[in-house]
Amino acid sequence: MDEVELTQNGNWIGVWGADWVLEGCASCNGVFVLPPDKVSQRCPFCGQAALAQMDPADNRPIYTQPPELLVPFGAAENQLRASVSKFAKSLWLAPADLNENALLGRLQPIYLPMWLVDAQVQGEWQAEMGFDYEIVSHREQFKNSDWQTERVKEKRVRWEQRVGRLQRQYDNQAAPALEEQAQVEAKIGRFDLKAQKPFQPGDLHNSVVHLPNRPPEDAWNEAVVGLQTAVAQDCRLACEADHSRGFKWSPRFANQQWTQLLLPLYTSYYLDDDNRAQMVLLHGQTGKLHGAKRVSMKRAQRVAGMIAVIAAVFLLLTLALLAVGFTVAEGALAWAGVAGVLTVGVGGTAVIPLLYAWYFNSVQGKS
Ligand SMILES: [Zn+2]
Structure with missing residues (x-):
């Protein structure tokens, strides 16, 4: 391995190009070579920290040689x-x-x-080598009120100890x-x-x-x-x-x-x-x-809030129908029952987005 030619400001001349910069990530400890216009951006590998310029002479990255091949x-x-x-x-x-x-x-x-x-x-080696072989046997079967002979092929493996030099x-x-x-x-x-x-x-x-x-x-x-x-x-x-x-x-x-x-x-x-x-x-x-999959608890709360508003409207309607039923027209009580069921039904679904977001993020967080 050849020594990398370094200059004072931390860049190096050679195959990487004179103005390419060496930077490191404090979060994943990745060391990167970047063109000058990409300098000090968010770490492109882990995303958790901004890249910081390194001095190859001081920070001594593990390996700074350019590659020989590329896909x-x-x-x-x-x-x-x-x-x-x-x-x-x-x-x-x-x-x-x-x-x-x-x-x-x-x-x-x-x-x-x-x-x-x-x-x-x-070096020397040893192993058991397996060779496939077949055995043929005959099976008697009673079929269509008669005995019939069937040829059966069976695969077996013969194992032999072998040694060799390589x-x-x-x-x-x-x-x-x-x-x-x-x-x-x-x-x-x-x-x-x-x-x-x-x-x-x-x-x-x-x-x-x-x-x-x-x-x-x-x-x-x-x-x-x-x-x-x-x-x-x-x-x-x-x-x-x-x-x-x-x-x-x-x-x-x-x-x-x-x-x-x-x-x-x-x-x-x-x-x-x-x-x-x-x-x-x-x-x-x-x-x-x-x-990586994360859902938004904030968004779940907004959806839950909207559902709660709809449930509140049904609740008001239920109360209004009850009032009418007890004072003016008894027939309104049946409608109050329907509105009450809708209040409970709609209100109950408000927890679904919250539970979903909580469960999704805790399961994904572990994976
Ligand atoms: Zn990183």
Whole structure:
């Protein structure tokens, strides 16, 4: 890894571009590289704090090297619009800020980092290899007043212990460069790495780049898990086996080469009742959306208030009809009964929006 060339004011020259700025978020601890016009805005990743300028020499972010590869944004604009529009309409009693225009206006392209590692692997391995075979048996069945013989094929697996040695080069083993990568992929799906191309500074346009918060030495353990899966698979294929189990190995690794790859993501947000940003993520390739869902208690209270006003009108009507019934015309008492039932019925529904908002937010708050 080369040292990053730094200048006094915290910017650095080189592939990122001389005027690109390094900023950090005090809430999610994310470190970002931004074009100068995006400086000190709300954190595009967590939305919970304004970004603050960092001095790479002082604050020593984990990793500031530019990437080698990039998966470009590929989702069509109408696809993004459709996802956002559907989400904005999906919530009853949504906060006023949760609307299509606000979400689209705040859409921020952001690249997330990931590692690809090449490594030479050698070592001994052992595993049980399973080979499929069929046995044929005959079953006697009494059918149509006669005994009939039926041929029955049954699949079985023969297990054999195998040992071997392996020496091989494995390329492009994926490993997370962000603590949050699994969380993001669980929400919007995985990225198609086949679309990758060599990184060029011009690709960034007005995007923000999230720098790795896991250095290669940290991500290596996960890469080894992936390598073991790949090696176990190769050993099984070499044995021409159909299954394998109990794979054990004592690997040695050499010549690890790390490559940083950027993945495309859009983020947006809306403000809830407490003016807290609720994040909305969109997959940069597929347009798949995941948004935090909060409904507005204020709005629920307004709806409940309107229902209460209608119930109060029915209550007045009930009282008026009772008065008429007892003094002038007895027939009004029956109508007073109907109005009374409506008062109770309508009044009772006033709690529904309140209960709904309370329940929805407490359930979503836990998820
Ligand atoms: Zn943040």
